[in-house]
Amino acid sequence: MKSRFHLRILWPFVLILVVSLVALILLFPLVQNSVSQHALETGGEANYLPIFSLVFLILAIGLLVGLLINIYYTNQHLTTLEDLTFAAQELGEGRFREIRIPEDVGNMPEMQDLANALQKTACQTEEQFNALNKEQAMLSAVLDNMTDGVLIADDNGKVQLLNEAAERLFKIESEQAIGRSVVEIMRHYSLVELWEKTKNGNPETITMEMGSAHKYLQVIGINLEKDLPGRTMLLFQDLTQTHQLEVIRRDFVSNISHELRTPIASLKALSETLLDGALDDPPAARKFLVRMDSEVDNLIQMVNELLELSRIEAGRSHFEFQRSKPCEIINNAFERMSLQAEKAGVMLTKDCPQGLPQVNADPTRISQVFVNLIHNAIKFTQKGGSIHLTAWQEGNTVVFMVQDNGAGIAKKDLKRIFERFYKADQARSGGGTGLGLSISKHIIDAHGGQIWAESEGKTGSKFFFTIPAAVV
Amino acid sequence: MSRFTLDQEIRLVQDEILLLGSLVEQAILNSVDALQRRDANAAEEVYSNDRKINAKHYAIENHILITLATQSPLAGDLRFLAAMLEVNTELERIGDYAKGIAKVAMRLADSEYPIPIREIQQMADLATSMLHRALGAFVAGDIVAAYSIPEEDNKVDELYESTYRKIVEGMINNPDTIELGNQVVWVIHNLERTADRVTNICERIVFIVSGESVEFDVSDDENRDE
Numbered sequence: 001m002k003s004r005f006h007l008r009i010l011w012p013f014v015l016i017l018v019v020s021l022v023a024l025i026l027l028f029p030l031v032q033n034s035v036s037q038h039a040l041e042t043g044g045e046a047n048y049l050p051i052f053s054l055v056f057l058i059l060a061i062g063l064l065v066g067l068l069i070n071i072y073y074t075n076q077h078l079t080t081l082e083d084l085t086f087a088a089q090e091l092g093e094g095r096f097r098e099i100r101i102p103e104d105v106g107n108m109p110e111m112q113d114l115a116n117a118l119q120k121t122a123c124q125t126e127e128q129f130n131a132l133n134k135e136q137a138m139l140s141a142v143l144d145n146m147t148d149g150v151l152i153a154d155d156n157g158k159v160q161l162l163n164e165a166a167e168r169l170f171k172i173e174s175e176q177a178i179g180r181s182v183v184e185i186m187r188h189y190s191l192v193e194l195w196e197k198t199k200n201g202n203p204e205t206i207t208m209e210m211g212s213a214h215k216y217l218q219v220i221g222i223n224l225e226k227d228l229p230g231r232t233m234l235l236f237q238d239l240t241q242t243h244q245l246e247v248i249r250r251d252f253v254s255n256i257s258h259e260l261r262t263p264i265a266s267l268k269a270l271s272e273t274l275l276d277g278a279l280d281d282p283p284a285a286r287k288f289l290v291r292m293d294s295e296v297d298n299l300i301q302m303v304n305e306l307l308e309l310s311r312i313e314a315g316r317s318h319f320e321f322q323r324s325k326p327c328e329i330i331n332n333a334f335e336r337m338s339l340q341a342e343k344a345g346v347m348l349t350k351d352c353p354q355g356l357p358q359v360n361a362d363p364t365r366i367s368q369v370f371v372n373l374i375h376n377a378i379k380f381t382q383k384g385g386s387i388h389l390t391a392w393q394e395g396n397t398v399v400f401m402v403q404d405n406g407a408g409i410a411k412k413d414l415k416r417i418f419e420r421f422y423k424a425d426q427a428r429s430g431g432g433t434g435l436g437l438s439i440s441k442h443i444i445d446a447h448g449g450q451i452w453a454e455s456e457g458k459t460g461s462k463f464f465f466t467i468p469a470a471v472v
Numbered sequence: 473m474s475r476f477t478l479d480q481e482i483r484l485v486q487d488e489i490l491l492l493g494s495l496v497e498q499a500i501l502n503s504v505d506a507l508q509r510r511d512a513n514a515a516e517e518v519y520s521n522d523r524k525i526n527a528k529h530y531a532i533e534n535h536i537l538i539t540l541a542t543q544s545p546l547a548g549d550l551r552f553l554a555a556m557l558e559v560n561t562e563l564e565r566i567g568d569y570a571k572g573i574a575k576v577a578m579r580l581a582d583s584e585y586p587i588p589i590r591e592i593q594q595m596a597d598l599a600t601s602m603l604h605r606a607l608g609a610f611v612a613g614d615i616v617a618a619y620s621i622p623e624e625d626n627k628v629d630e631l632y633e634s635t636y637r638k639i640v641e642g643m644i645n646n647p648d649t650i651e652l653g654n655q656v657v658w659v660i661h662n663l664e665r666t667a668d669r670v671t672n673i674c675e676r677i678v679f680i681v682s683g684e685s686v687e688f689d690v691s692d693d694e695n696r697d698e
Contacts, residue, residue: 187493187607209501
């Protein structure tokens with residue numbers, strides 16, 4: 001630092017000097033007179049010792065006064081400096097609100113300037129700090145609320161940042177992850193490969209399936225070299241749902257082709273046999289035609305169900321809601337299906353408690369749901385088994401149940417059986433279009449109810465659906 | 473040799489083990505996926521990828537031996553490196569199981585044999601999830617997980633038993649399927665063995681943390697498939 005000389009600090013000395021000089025000038029003649037007089041009176045030599053003593057005394061008093069003044073001012077300066085240092089420390093530690101800068105520092109312009117400068121710095125720093133805080137809060141809010149996972153790593157492969165979505169994806173808390181290697185956190189070779197490529201300046205985008213959780217991810221590598229040297233960012237987009245939809249669509253197309261192919265192939269075989277000469281054998285020809293007729297019926301039913309499903313899905317299906325009695329719905333379904341159950345050797349029973357509230361429903365559609373459920377139950381129940389229909393009230397809804405003691409449904413299939421063409425038992429290729437439950441679900445949805453299935457392994461299944469009670 | 477170098481080497485080996493683990497895990501899942509989709513090409517890919525797994529296995533073995541020779545680790549470090557040597561071998565064997573499943577998938581690709589794919593997928597998910605968590609516990613020295621993960625092996629065993637019975641029933645009802653059914657038995661067998669190997673890894677975790685050699689109660693005998 002350049003040293004400067006402040007003349008102002010000389011003024012106590014000047015003061016002392018001036019006072020001393022004035023005192024000397026004033027007192028000197030008096031003392032000299034008295035010395036001369038004393039010499040004259042005693043006739044001895046003039047004794048100048050008192051003069052010297054006086055001069056020393058005055059100088060000593062001057063020095064003492066100067067020292068006192070000095071002590072006073074130095075103390076004042078030091079106190080102010082201490083306050084300012086303390087304030088500067090507070091500032092350094094970011095406690096802006098607690099800073100107390102002495103407003104009046106007495107007659108010390110330099111100290112006043114320093115205090116003012118400190119005050120200004122504190123204000124500005126607080127403003128900047130708040131602005132930064134706000135910006136950071138905004139950024140972390142964006143980071144933590146985005147659905148995509150973000151991971152930033154340094155060039156040694158140590159994780160530097162992990163947002164909440166990434167925490168969920170890798171099942172680890174950000175605090176535990178930071179500083180650990182990307183391999184340890186991501187635990188997948190494709191991701192580590194992507195990170196290495198991105199780090200080396202060849203960012204890529206990959207899609208991958210992760211582990212036994214079967215998460216489908218699109219991962220984008222971004223090299224942050226420009227803004228944050230050495231840093232690499234990976235962006236994880238969860239496409240599991242999209243992928244599932246894609247799988248359902250693919251299954252749908254492959255199923256529908258398969259389902260259509262079977263009756264068409266039979267038709268083709270039967271018609272070929274007829275053309276090859278079976279026509280000349282009227283009894284055989286008739287048998288073939290009957291089978292062809294039933295295959296065509298199958299096809300018609302499937303196409304109708306498909307059309308129905310697409311109509312319901314598109315919301316173009318017409319429902320005629322009316323107040324209906326739950327027991328009438330059950331009786332109706334029971335009568336329609338009892339013959340079929342009898343043929344299959346399955347006992348169909350029903351009970352319907354008295355006093356159930358009326359429901360707001362389209363009876364034809366609900367009966368269709370019942371028929372679908374009973375039809376399924378018959379299909380998966382062996383000869384000698386039983387199927388039971390019942391209903392009860394629960395709050396503002398009426399719950400209907402179809403219970404069987406048939407093959408049951410595996411737990412993991414329970415959720416998927418309402419998908420189009422989903423068949424829990426893939427080995428069972430024949431029988432049914434695989435659309436019944438899907439249509440039932442849509443019908444119940446349109447009624448504002450719910451449909452679900454429960455099954456305890458091989459002891460049978462229970463299908464439930466609810467319909468809201470009609471408002472009285 | 474400095475402590476720093478040893479730590480760094482151990483961490484590098486650890487990362488390599490985790491990478492090999494993820495390769496093996498994915499190989500099992502991919503082989504089962506190829507089986508489900510009856511996709512011979514995908515199965516072929518898993519089959520040939522086993523070479524990558526083997527190469528990685530040897531590289532890790534080399535790395536560990538060099539570290540042992542040059543750093544002279546002691547106590548916990550020595551146990552950790554020795555355990556990694558063993559885990560490395562376990563992982564390589566699981567890789568072989570995946571290869572075995574891929575081989576069956578190639579054979580079954582053109583057949584109509586009704587594969588009990590749900591059960592197989594469930595077994596694969598369970599076994600790979602166990603493997604994933606066991607390796608995580610391995611690097612973290614998580615002894616609680618080391619004791620709890622092997623318990624899940626029972627679920628895999630149960631699935632193995634029920635699926636095995638299902639396949640055998642199919643063979644009895646339709647003797648034409650005996651050959652392909654037998655192949656599928658190999659698949660579930662490999663998955664069941666995978667879970668057993670995971671329990672071996674868990675035994676190693678206990679060894680690293682406590683220095684004790686424990687034997688988790690695995691319901692089958694170790695010599696069954698070798």
